[in-house]
Amino acid sequence: xxxxxxxxxxxxxxxxxxxxxxxxxxxxxxxxxxxxxxxxxxxxxxxxxxxxxxxxxxxxxxxxxxxxxxxxxxxxxxxxxxxxxxxxxxxxxxxxxxxxxxxxxxxxxxxxxxxxxxxxxxxxxxxxxxxxxxxxxxxxxxxxxxxxxxxxxxxxxxxxxxxxxxxxxxxxxxxxxxxxxxxxxxxxxxxxxxxxxxxxxxxxxxxxxxxxxxxxxxxxxxxxxxxxxx
Amino acid sequence: xxxxxxxxxxxxxxxxxxxxxxxxxxxxxxxxxxxxxxxxxxxxxxxxxxxxxxxxxxxxxxxxxxxxxxxxxxxxxxxxxxxxxxxxxxxxxxxxxxxxxxxxxxxxxxxxxxxxxxxxxxxxxxxxxxxxxxxxxxxxxxxxxxxxxxxxxxxxxxxxxxxxxxxxxxxxxxxxxxxxxxxxxxxxxxxxxxxxxxxxxxxxxxxxxxxxxxxxxxxxxxxxxxxxxxxxxxxxxxxxxxxxxxxxxxxxxxxxxxxxxxxxxxxxxxxxxxxxxxxxxxxxxxxxxxx
Ligand SMILES: Nc1ncnc2c1ncn2[C@@H]1O[C@H](COP(=O)(O)OP(=O)(O)OP(=O)(O)O)[C@@H](O)[C@H]1O
Ligand SMILES: [Mg+2]
Numbered sequence: 279x280x281x282x283x284x285x286x287x288x289x290x291x292x293x294x295x296x297x298x299x300x301x302x303x304x305x306x307x308x309x310x311x312x313x314x315x316x317x318x319x320x321x322x323x324x325x326x327x328x329x330x331x332x333x334x335x336x337x338x339x340x341x342x343x344x345x346x347x348x349x350x351x352x353x354x355x356x357x358x359x360x361x362x363x364x365x366x367x368x369x370x371x372x373x374x375x376x377x378x379x380x381x382x383x384x385x386x387x388x389x390x391x392x393x394x395x396x397x398x399x400x401x402x403x404x405x406x407x408x409x410x411x412x413x414x415x416x417x418x419x420x421x422x423x424x425x426x427x428x429x430x431x432x433x434x435x436x437x438x439x440x441x442x443x444x445x446x447x448x449x450x451x452x453x454x455x456x457x458x459x460x461x462x463x464x465x466x467x468x469x470x471x472x473x474x475x476x477x478x479x480x481x482x483x484x485x486x487x488x489x490x491x492x493x494x495x496x497x498x499x500x501x502x503x504x505x506x507x508x
Numbered sequence: 509x510x511x512x513x514x515x516x517x518x519x520x521x522x523x524x525x526x527x528x529x530x531x532x533x534x535x536x537x538x539x540x541x542x543x544x545x546x547x548x549x550x551x552x553x554x555x556x557x558x559x560x561x562x563x564x565x566x567x568x569x570x571x572x573x574x575x576x577x578x579x580x581x582x583x584x585x586x587x588x589x590x591x592x593x594x595x596x597x598x599x600x601x602x603x604x605x606x607x608x609x610x611x612x613x614x615x616x617x618x619x620x621x622x623x624x625x626x627x628x629x630x631x632x633x634x635x636x637x638x639x640x641x642x643x644x645x646x647x648x649x650x651x652x653x654x655x656x657x658x659x660x661x662x663x664x665x666x667x668x669x670x671x672x673x674x675x676x677x678x679x680x681x682x683x684x685x686x687x688x689x690x691x692x693x694x695x696x697x698x699x700x701x702x703x704x705x706x707x708x709x710x711x712x713x714x715x716x717x718x719x720x721x722x723x724x725x726x727x728x729x730x731x732x733x734x735x736x737x738x739x740x741x742x743x744x745x746x747x748x749x750x751x752x753x754x755x756x757x758x759x760x761x762x763x764x765x766x767x768x769x770x771x772x773x774x775x776x777x778x779x780x781x782x783x784x785x786x787x788x789x790x791x792x793x794x795x796x797x798x799x
Contacts, residue, residue, distance in 0.1 A: 326689045327689070328685060328688075328689060347688070347693075348685075348688040348689040349688050349689070349690075349691050349692055349693045349694070351689075352689055352690055352691035353691050358689050358690070360686065360689075364683070364686045364690075366678070366679055366682050366683065366686075367682060368678045368679070368681070368682045369675060369678060369679055369682075373675050373679075376675075377675060377676070377679050377687070377690055377692065378690040378691045378692070379691045379692070381691060421690075425690075425691065
């Protein structure tokens with residue numbers, strides 16, 4: 279479904295992606311694991327068309343999207359959750375949900391979103407940033423479901439959340455998957471990653487250095503944690 | 509007592525112009541990140557537009573109130589497409605050079621044609637005369653200006669807070685790039701928003717024609733105060749710009765009445781105080797602009 283081919287990116291002189299290639303198939307949940315500064319966020323921004331100095335190719339459903347502007351990629355079905363969650367202070371919770379256009383046939387109606395996330399219904403009139411960190415993360419994911427995206431690109435959704443909320447995010451990701459949405463997830467917590475995902479890519483210094491399955495991740499958990507510096 | 513009230517009412521009338529101008533400046537800044545130093549020039553063009561339309565084709569003031577802002581809005585959109593959008597990725601100095609340059613060009617073109625003397629513009633007959641406001645009588649035209657600008661500001665506020673277009677403008681103002689990646693073509697909205705801000709400035713100019721001196725420097729005289737108003741209200745805050753417009757209008761008129769020698773600097777004293785105590789402005793929010 280998503281094919282990333284030899285993608286490079288720079289910030290000024292510093293080359294932070296050195297030719298990343300990876301594939302995500304329809305219905306899969308795939309994580310990107312890597313230390314701080316490995317280039318994971320930059321890669322996701324490249325996928326969304328937010329990084330200017332990108333080279334290489336990105337295909338979505340066999341079609342190259344590498345030169346499309348971000349709003350067109352979104353409309354093809356890429357649902358983005360940035361690392362700061364991307365919740366607007368000047369929009370209510372409900373407006374945060376309904377800002378993106380509906381982009382796919384499986385878009386969730388608002389009622390279904392509110393049934394699944396009752397806390398968002400309770401607070402629909404409040405400013406988006408009045409929600410707690412975990413609730414904002416929920417809102418960001420719910421927004422992707424509401425628009426009917428076909429792939430969720432989420433940048434460290436569990437970062438800074440208490441264990442109970444991390445579990446809740448895990449449940450949401452499983453729900454997303456059950457609804458047929460493909461997921462590409464950035465995740466530092468390898469144990470958590472192995473409970474929600476099918477496969478993992480290990481990224482270091484702007485390259486994919488390994489591709490792992492869940493069994494390998496569990497087996498090598500300590501080694502990986504040490505490697506990630508956690 | 510009625511003297512004080514009358515001064516306050518004078519303030520609301522001059523504040524009406526500040527509010528309309530600051531509103532447009534603020535929306536433009538929010539959406540484009542551009543400080544439009546040509547805003548006063550479009551206010552002047554609005555007044556001249558009404559004058560020329562009456563003088564050449566006999567267009568009534570009421571029609572000018574409709575037609576002139578639309579034409580200036582279109583001119584604004586053309587300028588945005590031709591020049592202003594190029595500022596987005598440039599050093600802010602270019603923003604100043606371009607928009608201030610446009611202001612000077614427009615101003616001098618009109619000075620070449622009309623000199624520096626003011627052009628006469630009569631009040632529309634329907635708004636001639638005075639109304640009794642209870643404690644004092646007041647020119648009907650001035651009352652109209654106040655009511656009209658309050659109603660228009662309220663309408664803009666409703667559109668911003670209650671409609672989908674308004675939601676897109678708020679979202680793009682707060683975080684343009686994120687909004688783009690959520691499927692909204694922000695660039696498509698930038699041009700009309702710029703045109704809309706310019707149209708508001710033009711409309712303020714048409715409103716000003718029958719009660720202010722119509723000359724080529726009328727915009728330049730006003731623009732500095734408008735910037736102070738926007739800063740006081742909170743850069744990018746629409747509600748703040750309007751409220752600050754009326755507050756500054758009243759402050760200036762009271763100053764004129766009680767301490768004429770200081771009246772010119774009162775606005776800037778207020779601005780300094782606001783910057784000291786609430787750097788984001790009276791209605792500003794630290795994390796970003798809003799409605
Ligand atoms: N705006 C920027 N300007 C310059 N360098 C940057 C910028 N953003 C990121 N970098 C650098 O690019 C490299 C990759 O950053 P990136 O944010 O993609 O890493 P990451 O894997 O997401 O890290 P983290 O786990 O901390 O989120 C880092 O070395 C970082 O310092
Ligand atoms: Mg990151």
